[in-house]
Amino acid sequence: MSKKAVLLVVTISIIVGVVIGYMNAVPNDFVKTTPDGLVIEEYGYRCGDGSEFTLVPSSDMSTIDIVPATSVDYVQKTTLASTTDGTGIHYRGGDISIRTSASGLMLIVTGHATTTCSSMLPANESLF
Numbered sequence: 001m002s003k004k005a006v007l008l009v010v011t012i013s014i015i016v017g018v019v020i021g022y023m024n025a026v027p028n029d030f031v032k033t034t035p036d037g038l039v040i041e042e043y044g045y046r047c048g049d050g051s052e053f054t055l056v057p058s059s060d061m062s063t064i065d066i067v068p069a070t071s072v073d074y075v076q077k078t079t080l081a082s083t084t085d086g087t088g089i090h091y092r093g094g095d096i097s098i099r100t101s102a103s104g105l106m107l108i109v110t111g112h113a114t115t116t117c118s119s120m121l122p123a124n125e126s127l128f
Helices: 003-025
Strands: 041-046 052-055 063-068 077-081 092-093 097-099 104-109 117-120
Touching: 041 092, 041 104, 077 097, 092 117
Parallel strands: none
Antiparallel strands: 041 052, 041 117, 052 063, 063 077, 077 092, 092 097, 097 104, 104 117
16 A cells, blocks of 8 residues: 555544544533433424424423424413313413313413414324
Protein backbone atom coordinates (compact mmCIF):
# COMPACT_ATOMS: atom_id res chain seq x y z
CA MET A 1 0.00 0.00 0.00
CA SER A 2 1.17 3.49 -0.74
CA LYS A 3 1.77 6.10 1.93
CA LYS A 4 -1.23 8.10 0.66
CA ALA A 5 -3.56 5.12 1.07
CA VAL A 6 -2.29 4.43 4.61
CA LEU A 7 -2.65 8.09 5.52
CA LEU A 8 -6.21 8.13 4.12
CA VAL A 9 -7.22 5.02 6.13
CA VAL A 10 -5.73 6.46 9.33
CA THR A 11 -7.44 9.82 8.78
CA ILE A 12 -10.83 8.20 8.15
CA SER A 13 -10.40 5.99 11.23
CA ILE A 14 -9.64 9.01 13.40
CA ILE A 15 -12.66 10.92 12.06
CA VAL A 16 -14.97 7.95 12.66
CA GLY A 17 -13.59 7.54 16.18
CA VAL A 18 -14.14 11.22 16.98
CA VAL A 19 -17.70 11.15 15.63
CA ILE A 20 -18.60 8.00 17.60
CA GLY A 21 -17.04 9.45 20.75
CA TYR A 22 -18.98 12.69 20.31
CA MET A 23 -22.28 10.87 19.73
CA ASN A 24 -21.79 8.82 22.91
CA ALA A 25 -20.81 11.85 25.00
CA VAL A 26 -23.62 14.22 23.95
CA PRO A 27 -26.89 13.73 25.84
CA ASN A 28 -29.97 12.86 23.85
CA ASP A 29 -31.88 16.14 23.65
CA PHE A 30 -35.04 14.31 22.59
CA VAL A 31 -35.34 12.39 25.85
CA LYS A 32 -36.58 14.52 28.72
CA THR A 33 -35.83 13.50 32.27
CA THR A 34 -36.69 14.65 35.77
CA PRO A 35 -33.90 15.98 38.01
CA ASP A 36 -33.55 12.50 39.54
CA GLY A 37 -33.10 10.89 36.11
CA LEU A 38 -36.57 9.43 35.43
CA VAL A 39 -37.57 9.53 31.77
CA ILE A 40 -40.53 11.79 30.99
CA GLU A 41 -42.75 10.19 28.39
CA GLU A 42 -44.59 12.38 25.88
CA TYR A 43 -47.50 11.25 23.72
CA GLY A 44 -48.61 13.20 20.66
CA TYR A 45 -52.26 13.36 19.54
CA ARG A 46 -53.94 14.70 16.39
CA CYS A 47 -57.63 15.61 16.39
CA GLY A 48 -60.38 15.64 13.81
CA ASP A 49 -60.45 19.45 13.80
CA GLY A 50 -56.74 19.56 12.93
CA SER A 51 -55.50 20.45 16.41
CA GLU A 52 -52.47 18.66 17.83
CA PHE A 53 -51.18 18.40 21.37
CA THR A 54 -48.83 16.41 23.56
CA LEU A 55 -49.80 14.64 26.78
CA VAL A 56 -47.13 14.36 29.48
CA PRO A 57 -48.33 12.14 32.35
CA SER A 58 -46.99 12.25 35.88
CA SER A 59 -45.23 9.08 37.01
CA ASP A 60 -48.31 7.89 38.92
CA MET A 61 -50.79 9.03 36.21
CA SER A 62 -52.64 11.23 38.74
CA THR A 63 -52.12 14.25 36.49
CA ILE A 64 -51.37 14.86 32.83
CA ASP A 65 -50.00 18.04 31.30
CA ILE A 66 -51.60 18.90 27.97
CA VAL A 67 -49.21 20.92 25.81
CA PRO A 68 -50.72 22.33 22.60
CA ALA A 69 -48.88 22.51 19.30
CA THR A 70 -47.97 26.03 18.28
CA SER A 71 -50.80 26.09 15.71
CA VAL A 72 -53.50 25.45 18.33
CA ASP A 73 -54.89 28.65 19.80
CA TYR A 74 -57.84 27.41 21.86
CA VAL A 75 -55.95 24.89 24.01
CA GLN A 76 -53.60 26.32 26.63
CA LYS A 77 -50.89 24.38 28.46
CA THR A 78 -52.78 22.98 31.44
CA THR A 79 -52.33 20.32 34.11
CA LEU A 80 -55.29 17.95 34.09
CA ALA A 81 -56.16 15.93 37.18
CA SER A 82 -57.58 12.41 37.09
CA THR A 83 -61.26 12.24 37.98
CA THR A 84 -63.56 9.28 38.43
CA ASP A 85 -67.01 9.39 36.93
CA GLY A 86 -67.65 5.78 35.96
CA THR A 87 -67.45 6.42 32.21
CA GLY A 88 -63.82 5.60 31.52
CA ILE A 89 -60.57 7.47 31.90
CA HIS A 90 -61.18 11.18 32.48
CA TYR A 91 -58.84 14.09 33.22
CA ARG A 92 -59.94 17.68 33.84
CA GLY A 93 -58.27 21.03 34.46
CA GLY A 94 -59.53 24.56 33.88
CA ASP A 95 -61.71 24.60 30.75
CA ILE A 96 -60.16 21.42 29.31
CA SER A 97 -61.16 17.78 29.71
CA ILE A 98 -59.98 14.63 28.00
CA ARG A 99 -61.74 11.29 28.22
CA THR A 100 -61.44 7.97 26.50
CA SER A 101 -64.20 6.66 24.30
CA ALA A 102 -64.71 3.81 21.87
CA SER A 103 -63.77 6.12 18.99
CA GLY A 104 -60.60 7.53 20.56
CA LEU A 105 -59.61 10.26 22.95
CA MET A 106 -62.16 13.04 23.26
CA LEU A 107 -60.87 16.61 23.70
CA ILE A 108 -63.49 18.80 25.38
CA VAL A 109 -62.77 22.53 25.68
CA THR A 110 -65.40 24.90 27.06
CA GLY A 111 -66.73 27.09 24.25
CA HIS A 112 -65.50 24.79 21.47
CA ALA A 113 -66.87 21.71 19.76
CA THR A 114 -65.77 18.36 21.20
CA THR A 115 -63.33 16.62 18.88
CA THR A 116 -62.02 13.06 18.65
CA CYS A 117 -58.24 12.64 18.73
CA SER A 118 -55.93 9.79 17.78
CA SER A 119 -52.43 8.99 18.94
CA MET A 120 -49.57 9.79 16.59
CA LEU A 121 -47.78 6.72 17.96
CA PRO A 122 -48.48 3.07 17.17
CA ALA A 123 -51.31 1.61 19.29
CA ASN A 124 -48.92 -0.41 21.46
CA GLU A 125 -46.98 2.77 22.38
CA SER A 126 -49.96 5.08 22.87
CA LEU A 127 -50.98 6.45 26.26
CA PHE A 128 -54.69 5.78 25.67
